[in-house]
Amino acid sequence: MNRISSVLTTLGLAATLIGMPSVVQAYPTTAITAPMGSVDAYNEGVYQAQQGNYSKAIANWSQAIAFNPQFPEAHYNRGLAHLMLGDASAAIADFDRTLEINPKDGDAYNNRGLAHQALGNESQAIADFTQALQINPQDAEAYQNRGFARLSLGDKAGAIRDARQASALFLAQGNPQEALRSVSSDTL
Numbered sequence: 001m002n003r004i005s006s007v008l009t010t011l012g013l014a015a016t017l018i019g020m021p022s023v024v025q026a027y028p029t030t031a032i033t034a035p036m037g038s039v040d041a042y043n044e045g046v047y048q049a050q051q052g053n054y055s056k057a058i059a060n061w062s063q064a065i066a067f068n069p070q071f072p073e074a075h076y077n078r079g080l081a082h083l084m085l086g087d088a089s090a091a092i093a094d095f096d097r098t099l100e101i102n103p104k105d106g107d108a109y110n111n112r113g114l115a116h117q118a119l120g121n122e123s124q125a126i127a128d129f130t131q132a133l134q135i136n137p138q139d140a141e142a143y144q145n146r147g148f149a150r151l152s153l154g155d156k157a158g159a160i161r162d163a164r165q166a167s168a169l170f171l172a173q174g175n176p177q178e179a180l181r182s183v184s185s186d187t188l
Helices: 003-017 021-026 036-050 054-067 072-084 088-101 106-118 122-135 140-152 156-172 176-187
Strands: none
Touching (some): 036 054, 054 072, 072 088, 106 122, 106 140, 122 140, 140 156, 140 176, 156 176
């Protein structure tokens, strides 16, 4: 799959998860290079996630994976849905599989870090956020997440550095609300 299609697919599910379903409907399904049965099941999964039916979305993405086990977007989005349902261990398994297929997926590292963090594995979370930043040094969210994980481990100086970097990147990307949220951690 080309990078644009991958990004649009990721943005589509992320938008669904934060309540912007119109973005999900806009991504180009024809760009997904997978057997038609897997594309249909994948698209139904996106629709179900858009409706807030994460369990049904997981079932659809599982079906897409059964058709095509090398479908990284289905593994990735199923991992996000598992996170939404609070099943961090299942999310980690899906992000692991995503990364086996596409080891350069910084978003998968970032979200696997969130899943590790949810399980209290702060050190592993930091390693994942750091890997995401090696892939994309402009990933403000990964800096922000790593800063919160460092703060949880008592590394206030590291947390402040990451919070400041996240804030600067969020500002440069036109997201002042997240910029403020990032720096609020260095007042703790």
